[in-house]
Amino acid sequence: xxxxxxxxxxxxxxxxxxxxxxxxxxxxxxxxxxxxxxxxxxxxxxxxxxxxxxxxxxxxxxxxxxxxxxxxxxxxxxxxxxxxxxxxxxxxxxxxxxxxxxxxxxxxxxxxxxxxxxxxxxxxxxxxxxxxxxxxxxxxxxxxxxxxxxxxxxxxxxxxxxxxxxxxxxxxxxxxxxxxxxxxxxxxxxxxxxxxxxxxxxxxxxxxxxxxxxxxxxxxxxxxxxxxxxxxxxxxxxxxxxxxxxxxxxxxxxxxxxxxxxxxxxxxxxxxxxxxxxxxx
Numbered sequence: 191x192x193x194x195x196x197x198x199x200x201x202x203x204x205x206x207x208x209x210x211x212x213x214x215x216x217x218x219x220x221x222x223x224x225x226x227x228x229x230x231x232x233x234x235x236x237x238x239x240x241x242x243x244x245x246x247x248x249x250x251x252x253x254x255x256x257x258x259x260x261x262x263x264x265x266x267x268x269x270x271x272x273x274x275x276x277x278x279x280x281x282x283x284x285x286x287x288x289x290x291x292x293x294x295x296x297x298x299x300x301x302x303x304x305x306x307x308x309x310x311x312x313x314x315x316x317x318x319x320x321x322x323x324x325x326x327x328x329x330x331x332x333x334x335x336x337x338x339x340x341x342x343x344x345x346x347x348x349x350x351x352x353x354x355x356x357x358x359x360x361x362x363x364x365x366x367x368x369x370x371x372x373x374x375x376x377x378x379x380x381x382x383x384x385x386x387x388x389x390x391x392x393x394x395x396x397x398x399x400x401x402x403x404x405x406x407x408x409x410x411x412x413x414x415x416x417x418x419x420x421x422x423x424x425x426x427x428x429x430x431x432x433x434x435x436x437x438x439x440x441x442x443x444x445x446x447x448x449x450x451x452x453x454x455x456x457x458x459x460x461x462x463x464x465x466x467x468x469x470x471x
Contacts, residue, residue, distance in 0.1 A: 201255055201340040209235075210377025217375055218249040219286055221274040221307075222266035223315040224296065229307060230262045231289045231299035231318070233278065235375035236342060245349035247275055247327060250335070250342035254292075258339040262295055264332075271329035272313035273347055276321035280371040280383050285320075312351045322355035322370065391458070393426075400426040407471045415448040420455040424464065431461060433468040444470045 196204055209215075218237035223229050237249040251261040267273060278286050282305075289303040300307050300316070307316035310326050317324040327347035335342040360366040372384040403411065403425045410416065410424065447466050454463040 201338075205255070205340060206377060209375070213376045214374030214382045215376075217278040217286070217373065218247070219276040219278050219289075219318060219321065220249065220251075220263050221276060221315045221318060222263050223270050223272070224262075224266050225269040226296075228296045229298055229300055229316055230266055231303065231305065232261060232263045233286050233290050234263075237275075240346075246330075247325060247347050247349060249275075249345050249347075251345065252342045253336075253339050255339045260343070264343050264345075265295070267329055267332060267345060270314055271332075272315055273327045273329060273345070274310055274313060274315045274317045275325040275327055275347070275349075276318040277323035277325075277370075278373055279322060280373050282318075282320050283373045283381060310351075317353065322358050324353040325349045326351040326353075395426065398426075398428050401429060409471055410467060413448055415445065415452055416455075417452075420452055423455045423458070423460050424467070426460065427464070431464045431468065434465055435469075 194207070199207065215235040216237055218234045219231065220234060221229060221231055232251070234249045234251060236252070238247070240246045240248050251264045253260055263273075285303045285305060289299040289305070291302070293299065293302060299305075300318075306319035308319040308324075310317050310324075313326045313328065317326070327349050329345060329347045331344075331346040333344040333346070335344060354365070358365055358369045360369075367384055367389055368386040370384070374382045374384070376382055403421050406421065406425055407430075411421065416424070447470055451463040451466040454460075454466070
């Protein structure tokens with residue numbers, strides 16, 4: 191592997207490298223307002239959820255890498271410590287990118303990017319009507335992470351009100367990610383669109399404890415047919431299942447059975463894969 195010390199790279203090179211490997215990143219489309227009442231819109235991919243009780247989101251408007259000057263978002267938050275976080279989806283992503291242009295201070299990006307301001311209920315900055323999810327937030331803390339160009343400013347904000355378009359819910363009143371059409375930021379000019387084809391589920395081990403890869407039978411653990419993901423799937427069960435069907439297999443059939451089990455694991459059919467494997471261990 192190639193090892194790189196951050197201090198050997200120029201800031202733009204380091205940022206490009208980190209943004210390419212720490213991805214995909216959700217996008218915070220932040221609506222803020224100045225003390226004079228002029229709104230500002232800007233997207234930030236240094237953004238995430240950090241707590242649910244209290245509900246806390248964080249994002250980071252960095253100092254300009256070219257000039258070292260603070261972004262309008264940061265200046266506004268120091269004047270009015272409130273922000274509407276609008277979730278970015280595919281139908282709005284090009285206009286969001288347009289809003290990131292380095293317009294002069296006190297330019298209204300709602301006008302420049304064609305978004306519709308929607309009054310908030312608990313904070314002063316307006317929301318973006320075209321976004322299906324709005325988080326009204328009160329800023330709790332601003333933490334400078336440096337004083338040179340490229341240095342972030344960690345915005346810690348508490349969500350005080352959530353607005354969600356009902357069209358993105360499924361029949362169980364859960365958010366359907368296929369309907370939401372989220373986009374995320376990658377490195378350079380690349381973005382990622384969440385599509386039905388890109389979605390997959392992994393059951394979280396919240397109430398169960400998997401046996402672990404170390405507890406798998408040696409024949410399975412040392413098999414060259416299963417990859418690391420597939421071994422982890424087999425190891426996610428709380429105990430090795432009991433054999434349902436008794437089949438007598440020859441040694442020659444074992445590779446075919448293991449290959450079929452691997453295909454079942456790719457379809458997330460863990461129990462079915464185990465039943466095949468139990469025939470040869």
